[in-house]
Amino acid sequence: MNSHVKMTELQSTDLSRRSFLVGAAASGLMLGYSAMPDALAATAPANFEPSVWYAIAPDGLVTVTCGKADMGQHVASTMAQIICEELGAKWSDMRVSLASNDPKFNDPVLGAQITGGSWSTMMNFDAMSRAGAAGRIALADAAAASMGVPASELAVRDSMISHAKSKKQMSFAEIVKSGKATKTFTPDELKAIKLKTPDQYTMIGFSVPQLDIPDKTRGAAKYGIDVMLPGMAYGAIVTPPVRYGATVKSVDDSAAKKVPGFIKAVTLDDKTATTTGWVVAVANTYQNARKAAEALKITYDGGPNAKLSSESLFAEAKRLQALPDSGEFFVKNGDTAAAFGTTAKVMEAEYTTNINIHAPMEPMNATAEFKGDILHIYTGNQFATRSGAIAAGAAGIDPKYVVMHQMWLGGGFGRRLDADMTVPAVQAAKAVGKPVKVIYSRENDMTMDFSRPLTYQKVKAGLDGDGKLIALNHDVVSAWPTQRWGIPDFLSPSVDKKGPLDAFTVNGADFFYTVPNHNVRAIKNEMAHNATPSGQLRSVAPGWTFWAVESMVDEIAHAVGKDPAQYRIEMLDGKGDNAGGAQRLRNTLLAAMGLAGYGTKELAKGEGMGVACVSSQERKTASWTACVAHVAVAPSGEVTVKKLTVATDVGTQVNPDGIQAQVSGAALWGLSLALYEKATLKDGGIEQTNFDSYTPLRMSQLPEVAVSVIANGEHATGVGEPAVTVIAPAIGNAVFNAVGARVRSLPITAEAVKAAMKA
Amino acid sequence: MVTLNINGRNLSVEAANDSPLLWAIREQLQMTGTKFGCGAGLCGACTVHVNGEAVRSCQTAVGDVVGKKVTTIEGLSAKGDHPLQKAWVAEQVPQCGYCQSGQIMQAASLLAKNNNPTKEEIVAHMDGNLCRCMTYSRIQKAIMRAANEMRTAANSATERRAT
Structure with missing residues (x-):
């Protein structure tokens, strides 16, 4: 269990220390939470902070301020849609803006500004619904007073409040202009608001157009890289050949000084330890900064990781796994040691995944400006709370003096949870006394990625005489991406009380199959952790744990002569703690099977279908997702994916079209990671530097993707990540069904398939 | 100073002839709809038209488009309604x-x-x-x-x- 997810709060947001404001001001009506003790004091225009969930202007436009990073999941639009449902506004009146790092915008469940984990919709649904409803009630009360009718007789729809009997009506704009909407809500009153039931929804569950899309078709959306400040200089970074641990011995800038516009080369002094051995060349234009960066002659001490490679990290992982006392227990159910003494058959397998790079299309960048005591940072970031603190650390100031200006993110995928890009911007701005925009080259971006860690997993399964899985030992060895944050709340206690573990390396291994004796060990690969500081890459742990679990379950089913899908269904019996979740996962698997025609047709030679089902992201925040992959395997071992059929149970859908986009995008990420993306470490450095050597899916590699969404009225769950995790095992299992070749390493290569075909 | 014809207007940029068109458009003219993605012609994020042909502006030198018509996303249509x-x-x-x-x-x-x-x-x-x-x-x-x-x-x- 992850301690940061508190399910009780998912149902009812903790508002104890906040009041809800509805106040009139010259600029319009503003609604949101305030930490101020006297809510009424905050309604005076002079005290009004711009940091509230939404505001209604006198022209009736409703501007929602989104505290979540929008990296293409349209979360700002989603928040607006949830508010709009209860507020009763017209969709065309809705606008969105992006929040600064003011703590008022903290996630109501997580208590920080962080966007990830496919958490946003599920954790903000209640708070945004109540914010919208409170606004509707306040507006209706004001309208009732103006019209001289009871508020209970008013209907609110499409930004209009109408009284049927008297035929009177007022628009939101008129009410806001009147200045009469002043009702405030105590936390208890806010909690007591009766929200709409799903049968009353007119917005939620409908595919309204995403508010951010039109600007993105005109080149008008502003990303971090587009920030322009008066008097700004540009920074280009020079990163060392070693990913982490190098130090700069000397910098010779004599050639750089000949570059026109060159201002200064700044060797970073990064007390936050986010970067090591970086130098930033500052000049009047980005081109000149880049030229100057190339002209710098820098010598390095490569540090302790300079000889490491992917091979050495795998070897270390195997060594650690073989030690009996390595790691900490994430799951310890029953007694696997005793159970293995009784098993009729034991199977063991190793599953590996290689380093993967985020490579969002917008390379990392940040712009820093010191203005008086305040450090302003302009960048698209997923973790403003921590990133502001890192920027402060780089500047040597208190984090409360840092303002993070959020921008649209040109892709996030977890990469922008990190704050490394702020460090060169801050230190360059400080050194030259001007605002500085730092832009990574693609080479900087790839070689200095906080990558998905290389993973090694060993799975040992024990079966009884009937072929039932009764004992499972699952060891997961990796770098620990979330421990790197240094925030205790994001770590989880181990069940053997050996100390906190990084559950973001093992989530998913606590699956919903009934296996009476089940151990999962989280083992930190310290060598990998130091050499390749890892990050959260779209789906994080379930992207590798389910690769192992769902491949192994398939191997077991084949070994005992059962249909792999049927074997899963039998283990999804919903016993004990698995009640509810197991049945939902079973139903989702059945849906995917039905949609794909699994087992109903004769496939051509060399073709096969494979299944997988997952409870990503975390056990407590799962979206139930299943995939049937249909592949064709050539005699060369080359795998062509013909079709991916994905079913996912998300409880409640806010925007069905948006969910389709997210789930199919996630599924294609899964495909790209399964077949096309591989990074390697050599001599301590990432070898891949651009899209010629690191090769995400292109249009010509696109298979047919069919996504079916199950919305059964349960709480809304996340959709940005889960489908990533189900694809690789489904493809691996399909390859086995096609040609009898079992592959256990990601990405799946033609060579590995061909070798396994011969074996 | 080099004069470029971009989206039907003649605009002056301070750029060496061999410098990439991308950065002249983005940072000097502050038309930021054209994006930097890879700097190597591998991703297409910086695509603009030169005399109607799609080119990668990160691989196109300023000097090579003098006297030609450059179109960016901002100039594809007057009202964003192509x-x-x-x-x-x-x-x-x-x-x-x-x-x-x-x-x-x-x-x-x-x-x-x-x-x-x-x-x-x-x-x-x-x-x-x-x-x-x-x-x-x-x-x-x-x-x-x-x-x-x-x-x-x-x-x-x-x-x-x-x-």
Whole structure:
């Protein structure tokens, strides 16, 4: 269990220390939470902070301020849609803006500004619904007073409040202009608001157009890289050949000084330890900064990781796994040691995944400006709370003096949870006394990625005489991406009380199959952790744990002569703690099977279908997702994916079209990671530097993707990540069904398939 | 100083002849719709038109476009209503949106020559443009939709002339 997810709060947001404001001001009506003790004091225009969930202007436009990073999941639009449902506004009146790092915008469940984990919709649904409803009630009360009718007789729809009997009506704009909407809500009153039931929804569950899309078709959306400040200089970074641990011995800038516009080369002094051995060349234009960066002659001490490679990290992982006392227990159910003494058959397998790079299309960048005591940072970031603190650390100031200006993110995928890009911007701005925009080259971006860690997993399964899985030992060895944050709340206690573990390396291994004796060990690969500081890459742990679990379950089913899908269904019996979740996962698997025609047709030679089902992201925040992959395997071992059929149970859908986009995008990420993306470490450095050597899916590699969404009225769950995790095992299992070749390493290569075909 | 014709206007930029067009457009002229993605012609995010042909502006020198007509996403249509832009909204194509200026500019150069492309022709023409959000199938649908609109417009224009 992850301690940061508190399910009780998912149902009812903790508002104890906040009041809800509805106040009139010259600029319009503003609604949101305030930490101020006297809510009424905050309604005076002079005290009004711009940091509230939404505001209604006198022209009736409703501007929602989104505290979540929008990296293409349209979360700002989603928040607006949830508010709009209860507020009763017209969709065309809705606008969105992006929040600064003011703590008022903290996630109501997580208590920080962080966007990830496919958490946003599920954790903000209640708070945004109540914010919208409170606004509707306040507006209706004001309208009732103006019209001289009871508020209970008013209907609110499409930004209009109408009284049927008297035929009177007022628009939101008129009410806001009147200045009469002043009702405030105590936390208890806010909690007591009766929200709409799903049968009353007119917005939620409908595919309204995403508010951010039109600007993105005109080149008008502003990303971090587009920030322009008066008097700004540009920074280009020079990163060392070693990913982490190098130090700069000397910098010779004599050639750089000949570059026109060159201002200064700044060797970073990064007390936050986010970067090591970086130098930033500052000049009047980005081109000149880049030229100057190339002209710098820098010598390095490569540090302790300079000889490491992917091979050495795998070897270390195997060594650690073989030690009996390595790691900490994430799951310890029953007694696997005793159970293995009784098993009729034991199977063991190793599953590996290689380093993967985020490579969002917008390379990392940040712009820093010191203005008086305040450090302003302009960048698209997923973790403003921590990133502001890192920027402060780089500047040597208190984090409360840092303002993070959020921008649209040109892709996030977890990469922008990190704050490394702020460090060169801050230190360059400080050194030259001007605002500085730092832009990574693609080479900087790839070689200095906080990558998905290389993973090694060993799975040992024990079966009884009937072929039932009764004992499972699952060891997961990796770098620990979330421990790197240094925030205790994001770590989880181990069940053997050996100390906190990084559950973001093992989530998913606590699956919903009934296996009476089940151990999962989280083992930190310290060598990998130091050499390749890892990050959260779209789906994080379930992207590798389910690769192992769902491949192994398939191997077991084949070994005992059962249909792999049927074997899963039998283990999804919903016993004990698995009640509810197991049945939902079973139903989702059945849906995917039905949609794909699994087992109903004769496939051509060399073709096969494979299944997988997952409870990503975390056990407590799962979206139930299943995939049937249909592949064709050539005699060369080359795998062509013909079709991916994905079913996912998300409880409640806010925007069905948006969910389709997210789930199919996630599924294609899964495909790209399964077949096309591989990074390697050599001599301590990432070898891949651009899209010629690191090769995400292109249009010509696109298979047919069919996504079916199950919305059964349960709480809304996340959709940005889960489908990533189900694809690789489904493809691996399909390859086995096609040609009898079992592959256990990601990405799946033609060579590995061909070798396994011969074996 | 170099004078460039961009989106129908003559604009002066302070750039060496051998410097990339991309940075002159983005940072000097502050037309930021054209994006930097890889700096090596591998991703297509920086695609603009030079005399109607789609080119990678990160691989195009300022000196090579003097006297030619450069079009960026900002100049593709007066009101952001090129059939492709409308189709991009109708199909709800963009996710993060960062690559989409380049995708639209790349697609526009196809439809200018062929308003009835096959799926294979679309894939061949678009394969150099990466989308990390993987919006490829919606891109294909939007191109088909825009092509259809352009054919309809062309046909009705023909009909009007005939009557």
